[in-house]
Amino acid sequence: MAFVVRAAYVTVAHTYRFSPFEDHFTFGYEMARVARALVTGFGYSDPFSGHTGPTAWVPPLCPLIIAAVFKLFGIYSLMSGWVLLVLNSVFSAATASCVYEIAARSYNHRVAVWSGWIWALYPAAMQYAVRWVWETPLSTFLFAAILALALRMRGIGNDADAGQKRQDLSQWLIFGLLWALIALSNSTMLLFLPVCGIWILLGADNRSAAALHACMAALLFVACLAPWVWRNRIALHAFVPIRSNFGAELYAGNGPGSYGFRYGVLIGLPEQDPQHRLYVKLGEIAYVHQRGELAKAYIRTHPGHFAALTLKRFYFFWASVPHPSDKHWALDLIRQVNYCLPSITGVLGLFLSLRRRIAAAGLLAWAFALLPLTYYFVTVEARFRHPLEPLIVIFSVYLFQSASPRASAKLA
Template sequence: MPAPPRWRRGWFGSSTTSRAMTPWSSAAAHTPKSVSPGNPSPTAWSVSPVKWLATERRVELAVFALGLVLRLAWVGVIQYRGGALFGPDAASYDALALSVLEGKGLCKWDYQGLFTDPNHAILVYSFRPPLLPLLLAGLYGALGHSYAVARVFMALLSAATCVVVLGAARGLFGRRAGAVAGILAAIYPGFIYYSGAIVTETPYVFLLCLAVSVLLTAQRSENTLWRWPLAGALLGLATLCRSALLAFVAPVAIWVFLTRPSKRWAAWEAALVIAGFCTPMGAWWGRNYAIHQKLVAATTEGGYTLWVTNNERADGGGHCFWPDDGASFDGLSEAEIDRRFYRMGMAYIRTHPGHFLELAAAKFVRFWRLWPHASEPSVGLLPAAIAGVTFTPVLLLAAVGAFVERRRWRDLSLLYLLIAYYTALHMVFMAITRYRLPIEPFLIILASRGLGRLWRRER
């Protein structure tokens, strides 16, 4: 077994170790040099594994309960106001779920505005990722077509995400930081808001947090060969929920290879992550090839998203429109339309590098702005104000946490890698503050460390 980690000092932990303290280790092994209000007595930690685990489970249950109560209250408000869906994305996923229940599969009419005939549309089979429609179809099939039921399910997933955030922060920074991160996630308005929306944000964030948590645990543990394919499979499921994660598995594999102590085993561990990722994705790839006779790695929406944010009419925002030469798309299949849009977007980037860089800078600002545009779909003035008031301190505290733990950058490198990946991705594709939501749990994890440092300085 590896040597037990050193004593973790302070209410929120310190930067002296990358491993969480083993609760059932001997008190002598973790005795601090002095006892203070911020440095508890060693006898406080001399507990049996059963008692320690019971305490941890109570904290997790409390965080889950807090998150669930707030989310169910929000669902109640939505249902009281009529329970309408939030925006066209929710309507699209709902329609796909109903199509599955009707035996038609994952298909819907789309591209209505593209062709010369304004009433023309084609059946699309891979325009949206499949996981959320399949989940909704299962719920609707078992409990009936009810938006309230779907929202309660989202509330449960979102509350569970708070517990995952707690566990990840606890593994990095200690028990108190974990509890703070869980509470912050439970009360964070952005997570509460999207728990009432029947869109991909909530299940995607849950799967992504779970995947990152497993990777972090595997990184600092021994004899955890099974965790690598599990993490890869979770990344694959997350990609089937939100295709933006498709390219992230390659950086993760490189990260595994670079951060693991044994390079001989690291190569196998990285391969296990990729194999785990390909397991759920393989079913989607095979299904798409059978339909389109072409490889569709994610969805057929990616080409349009690339073009609509990189052309002479683009301004770096999230406005959607169709090309003027719609007649050139007549007769093309779904996969051919997607590839034509990809070619158009890449051609514009190659021929207009200056404008592309201007758009990338504008997208960076939009992605990291402190509050969303009130004019964005499903936002409004009050939600925009609440988002700004709550995201700003999280971002500042995350910066403090990253600075405090700057010597542990290797231990936190996966979080930084994910944040950088998302930022770069949305500097090329569409960027709105909603698309930043998946990395906000990891900002909260860093913020819990920053808050702990400020708390100790005040004391």
């Protein structure tokens, strides 16, 4: 049902008709620019306007998917737009099954059913799938799948009489593969990897065997990333594990005139733009290094400004970033409430889970703590919260289903 609703909306609302403004830049942004370069023979390059050379500005998984669709259905074509949004819908809909399993293993069938249906039908849960060509739905699905797998491997919610295997080699290899896909899609989430792995190991019946399997999973993880790291070494003449743009993002979020987040791209799209010309002149690695050094120097001399922006970004991550002023104030108010209220109910549901010692609450609390951490210090956008939104739905459902009438509570 989640897939049907999303695919139908894409088709009926014509969200696949992206604006041709700035050479279709809103159709996939930097990722689709790289995909176009791949299809037209320029390799993994050109994330902005013109031919700007090799890049590691964005991780490779999503651009490669977009490139495959462009190859089959045309570059920036209507059919490619429809196919990519339908693929987004597949990932977003598949997340519903992970939401159900996480809730069922952590809580009960009732919480799982409500959580799964809310994810399937709640408009805010599907917005990035049906309107944006970006990695967000894929990353969210992969992260939810990792959480569901972690609960299986730890034995949370397993039927003791069913003889379910846990922490065998195949599960650890799937663990390593999923984390490799996450790294190649949204590397920010790697902060959660060591906590997740250690948490699973601590619940192993045979820790020595589990440790050996974990090492093999780590080897698989490294093997999946190795071709990308090697390519970056050859093409960019630098060691770039995943992506290269950290320094530029740091400057945009914390440099002179910054206010905690940004609209638009870091490099101006017109090729005459000063930053675009500087990027081309220096090359990506040197440009990012320069911007990073400027950002660090400014932070050192303006620590109060940096601290204030960090607090603002913390607020923006959970309460919603400011919206462009061309929207009606009433619509913006609805948007703010729609974004902020689930944060409140989700956090309260997490606190209640910790208080009641729900088996997996500690692991899920680490996800809430670690996934936003980089964004607090660099930059923030509303979509950055989306990988946590499956958990926000589950915690919110648990919070409301844990409520009881006051009289009943007193009797209890």
